[in-house]
Amino acid sequence: MEIEFYGAAGEVTGSCHVLRTGSHTVLLDCGLIQGSRRDEARNADPFPFDAADIDAVVLSHAHLDHSGRLPLLVKRGFRGPVFAQNATGELVAILLADAAHLAERDAEYHSRKTGKQVKPLFTVAEGAEVMRQMRGVKYHEIFDVVPGVRARFRDAGHILGSCAAELFIETEAGSRTVVFSGDLGQYDTPILRDPDPIDEADVVLMESTYGNRRHRDREATVREIGEIIRAARASQGNILIPAFAIGRSQEVLYQLGKHYEEWGLDRFQIFLDSPMAVEASRVYWENSHLYDEEASRLRSGNGGMPLLPNLRLTRDTEDSIAINRLRAGAIIIAGSGMCNGGRIIHHLKHNLPSEKNHVIIVGYQAYGSLGRRLVDGAERVRIHRTDVAVKATIHTVGGLSAHGDLEDMSRWYGHMKGHPPVYLVHGERDSQAAFKTHLQERFGCRVALPEPGETLDLSRLPG
Incomplete structure (x- = not known):
């Protein structure tokens, strides 16, 4: 029973973390790396796992840095369900189609210019293939992800359909509740509801994009x-x-x-x-x-x-x-x-x-x-x-900003009883370091900054 931190550990984009229960493997997000050309070239690299071994994906929201490598996952052998809030599924279809269209157009341009065949990261057809595996779920509805793992989506207030995911894990090694924040929005924003409070967890995987900033009023x-x-x-x-x-x-x-x-x-x-x-x-x-x-x-x-x-x-x-x-x-x-x-x-x-x-x-x-x-x-x-x-x-x-600042994120975390340990993801290192200090001083909790490839043994957590 473990979590391997993969994408968006020590950086903002490319969200992707691997939950292993011993008998099943679940991905939390599967997003594109965005930024410089060098950064974006990493999207074509092999996954550090066999895509065919993934049993299911739990998707926090539609933005491409959380969903954009799903077509690659499917192309490389993933055949399981992708669980997402209903509105997220609708938005993912739009985003993947647009990203694929741009990729095909750019590949065609570079093929003509260089005289060499350039392939897009994924095609429109491959983006559409993901939607066959999409499973829509309502907020607050508990659903089975794989045997031994159930989940519930809570409104994250980031974009329409965005979620923080509660994962309820039952294995021979014990039971654990893992909360994955996805991207958290600001409180009191137009159109969207405030992030839902979550009462308890054994460990929290939490974004930290603006962990060193207070947004302007x-x-x-x-x-x-x-x-x-x-x-x-x-x-x-x-x-x-x-x-x-x-x-x-x-x-x-x-x-x-x-x-x-x-x-x-x-x-x-x-x-x-x-x-x-x-x-x-x-x-x-x-x-x-x-x-x-x-x-x-x-x-x-x-x-x-x-x-x-x-x-x-x-x-x-x-x-x-x-x-x-x-x-x-x-x-x-x-x-x-x-x-x-x-x-x-x-x-x-x-x-x-x-x-x-x-x-x-x-x-x-x-x-x-x-x-x-x-x-x-x-x-x-x-x-x-x-x-x-x-x-x-x-x-x-x-x-x-669609992202909450350190006060918004602290307010969301502060609802949790006992202030469980936090693993900060989806943030640059200076932002994470500042937010780590802020959380420790405010709540007295244990905060870690995982590196890509680092593994958290859930069975060793108090629970």
């Missing part, structure tokens, strides 16, 4: 966005918002709709330039039973969410290209959230060289990503093999 963040919009109107420039298609895009649209008159948004053209974000917004709309109280009230009272009469949904490539002819008065929400690909790259290339323009960063930026270089103050960046001057103003508004 959300109301202050919203005021700052209003100020940026007024500044862009005064400078007669454009606003670019790199946003993950799932989660941040929907909240940005929510805030723009809610403050439409206050911010004078009738003077702008607003674009959701992401076919995937358009599809994800449909899933959000159709799962209103998962909304928080405020969003539910708005939806029922207005017959819908706050409206943006000047919002344009640009699905076609030609419509996306046409946006770059606008020199002023455009608010462009496009992926990817870390500026590592997608349509935002083209908009950045056209808009970064002008000091009239503004870029609003609303989510985490991994080391090595273009978004991280912009946040860190790069004066020039490389886009499509071209040096691009960064003269636009770069704004980081952490208050809209």
Whole structure:
């Protein structure tokens, strides 16, 4: 009875941990590594286990750094079920299809350029194959994962359908309750419910993305966005918002709709330039039973969410290209959230060289990503093999992050009786070290920072 820490141990992306009971093996997530080209090249490496030996996957949520290597797992021999909250299953289908389409397109381009056959990490068909093995589960419903392991999903408040997973393990070596946090959201965020409290566990695998940070107050963040919009109107420039298609895009649209008159948004053209974000917004709309109280009230009272009469949904490539002819008065929400690909790259290339323009960063930026270089103050960046001057103003508004900060994560952990031992995953080492100190000082608990390949023997835990 053990857990091997594999992906997202000592780094933020590539979530994947292996639970072995002696007779069965379960994966917790199977995500893509994101960041620099060197980091992303690791996705093609062999797994440190035989995919055919995996009996089941428990998936915390849909983001690709948690779900994006599932097609590789299936391609390499995995035939078991993938358990996910119902809305997560719908979103995974959208994300994998989009990622596969981009991979196929890039492989075709590099094959033509080099004259050598370049294969995508996975194809659209291979992404679709995962969905045959997806098993949807409701929140709070206890279900059998494999013999000897049962689980229950609790709302993590990160994106629609995101979960913290309680795993109830019964073996000859004893019984243990393992809690895997997945990614935890902030409390009191629009649309989503707060993270569910969990009463007890023998051990907690916990994310630590912002373990060294307190987010700016959300109301202050919203005021700052209003100020940026007024500044862009005064400078007669454009606003670019790199946003993950799932989660941040929907909240940005929510805030723009809610403050439409206050911010004078009738003077702008607003674009959701992401076919995937358009599809994800449909899933959000159709799962209103998962909304928080405020969003539910708005939806029922207005017959819908706050409206943006000047919002344009640009699905076609030609419509996306046409946006770059606008020199002023455009608010462009496009992926990817870390500026590592997608349509935002083209908009950045056209808009970064002008000091009239503004870029609003609303989510985490991994080391090595273009978004991280912009946040860190790069004066020039490389886009499509071209040096691009960064003269636009770069704004980081952490208050809209989908991840909770150290206070949010501490509040969630603080519900657990006896303050069980914690193993911090999904965070950079400086963030983890700071959060470790914070948890130890606040709760007196034991906190470990596992290395990739390190194994935790669950039978040796008190219980």
